[in-house]
Amino acid sequence: MQQFDPQVETDPLNELVSSNVPAFAKVETRSAQANIEYPLNGWLGVPTVDLTSISGYARTTTIERDIDFNFSPVPALLYTLQEPSPYEQYSQELRVSGLADSLFGLFGETEFILGAYYFDADSFNNEFIEIEDLGALAGLVLANQADNPGSGDVVPTPGLGGGIPIPPAVVDALTQIVMSPLAAEIFAAQGQNENVLLTLSQQQRSMALFGQVTTEILKDLHAIVGLRVGREDKDAYLTSTAPDGAIFIPAVIGQSNHQSSLSRSEDEVSPKLGLRYDMGRRASTYAIWARGFKSGGFNGIPLNDENLEFEPERADSYEVGFKARLLNNTLHTNIAIFHTDFENLQVSTFTGSELSVLNAAAARTRGSEADLRWLPPIRAFELDASVGYTDAYYTSYPNAPAPAFSDDSSQDLTGQTLQNAPKWSVSVLPKLLLPGFSPSWGIIVNLEALYTSERYLDVDLDPATLQDDTITYNARLSVGAVDRAWGLTVSLQNITDERVLSQVTDLAVAPGNYGAVTTTVGRSVYGALSFEF
Structure with a gap:
């Protein structure tokens, strides 16, 4: 019997990882941004007008990257770059904002903003997945099969939620090779053919016009009217290529050769309507309806020609609220009630060997x-x-992915909660400001308590992905000059050493096992010293 890490353990909260390939990435980033503001007071008779230009450029190149595809100490699958992957983007926003005495001679005081936005991005990824040790992969696959008796597949729940269905003939072939006295030689020879080259080249162009006007239609009653219209074009070339002699890697990760040229063009119309009533200078109430839009796109790991695209998401949001400054301006409060209906909600889903964005039918948050x-x-x-x-739940999701332990490939999540949707969140942040030994400097003590109720961390609502409710405490002590010439800050984060998971998903090749990511790093202390001159 071959052991790869006899000390491996299954505690997802202890910040220890057992992997035969350390995760590694070498990334170069260059960026620039230019903001220009120019007053145009008096333009077209408007007393207060500002012209704003925001230009941005960024180029990120991933030069090297290694990922253990199966996230285990077994040298099964390695996911790396074939060549550096560049991503380049440029954006330009130009807007005019101001305050006028009326709206073209109608109504009362009017705030307005009008603008245009342009975005251009190009990216290229050339990635490589290979079997490091075919014998080790066979052992991992067969061990997982042994843990799931009664199924002809290595993964008992093929499809979106449970993983990739492996044909029984492939399982039988692996079994016979493992039992053969020539297993090492056979695996070494066949392993040279077990790899996949993935390519994704994408170009994106988007343009939009936007504007919003807030005008006093009656005394203290303001109308809010906004609109954003835009168009986005995306072109992509996606390929997945395995050698002709590849047998096991296509079966294990669900790969099939393809070359796909895809194009998407989407038009956006996002209106906004609302009313605001000012109750004196220190209180107001409002009601707003808005329609939102999130564009569709392409999934980044094109192992096969399924689920290469996802559709745009649309949402209708309703909100009423109250804002006030009370008790002689010593109590500032904001209260809001909201309701949002989503159509084609985009959800990140583990499809057996990769994370992909898919569309749920409909959802609601309130x-x-x-x-x-x-x-x-x-x-x-x-x-x-x-x-x-x-309260966030699916109003329709009849073909949602099923957990890995299920006998079905899908489940109906209609009426069930969304992932990463805690019902309650509470924060309390007291601050104490103390004088120093001289008027030129002072001391600030910040405390922080954060509570989040339980939530599922994966779309299939597998009980293993349920994160219990958590409460974390932080503290910060700052000492510095009143004019900010110098400052010293010491922070104590996660005082009670609370461990919180942010993501839990099934492992590729071995569903029923899980990979987890934590958002906390345990109790930690940070310090910072700053000078301004």
Whole structure:
């Protein structure tokens, strides 16, 4: 029996990883941004007008990258770059904003913003997946098969949720080779053919015009009208190529040779309507309806010609709220109630050997949120706090992916919660401001308590992906000059050493096993010293 890491353990919260290939990436990034603001007061008779230009450029090149595709100590699959992968983008926004006495002689005081946006991006990825040790992969596959008796497939739940169905003939072939006295020679010879070359070349162009006007139609009653119209074009060339002699890697990761040239063109029309009523200078209430749009696109790992594209997502949002500054301006509060209906909700889904974006049929989120800032009579003390409640669920998702342990390839999640959608979130942030030994410097003490209720971390709502409710505490001590000439900050993060998972997914090749990612790094201390001159 061959052992690759006899010390491997299954605790996802201890920040230890057992992998035969350390994750590695070498990335170069260059970026530039130019912001220009120019006053045009008096232009077209408008007393206050500003012209703003925002230009951005970025180029990122991933020079090297290695990933253990099966995330285990077994040298089964290596995912790397065939050559450097560049990504380049350019954006330009030009807008005019201002405040006028009326809207073309109608109504009262009017705020407005009008603008145009352009975005251009090009990317190229040339990636390589290879079997490092065919004998080791065979052992991993057969071990997983032994853990799932009664199924003709290595993965008992083929399809979107459970993984890739491996034909029984392939399983039988692996079994016979493993039992052969010539297993090492056969695996070494065949392993040279077991690799896949993936290519994704993409070009994206998008343009949009946008504007919003807020005008006083009656005393203290303001109408809000906004509109964004745009068009986005995407072209992609995607390929997946395995050698003619490849047998096992196509079966294990669901690969099939293809060359696909795809194009997408999408038009966006996103209106916004609302009313705001000012109750004096320190309180207002509002109601807003808006239609949102998130463009579709292409998935980045084109192993086969399925699920290469995903469709645009649209949403209708309704919100009513109240904002106020009370108690002689010592209590600032915001309260909102919201309701959003999604069509073609985009969800990140593990499809057996990769994470892909797919479309759920429909979903709804509704809830409320409130935040406040309190400045009590004790001048050295401030308190910020917030609370939010969200009920997020699918209104229609009959073909959702099923967990790996299920006998079905899909499940109906209609009426069930969305992933990463905790019902409750609460934050409390007290601040204490203390004088120093001289008027030129001072001390600030910040405390922070953050609560998040339980939530599922994968779309299939597998119980193994449920993160329990968590509460974390942080503290920060800052000492510095009043004019910010110097400052020293010491932060203590995650005081109680809470471990929180942000993602849990099935492992490629071995569904029923899981990979997890944590958002916390345990209790930690940070320090910073700054000078301004």
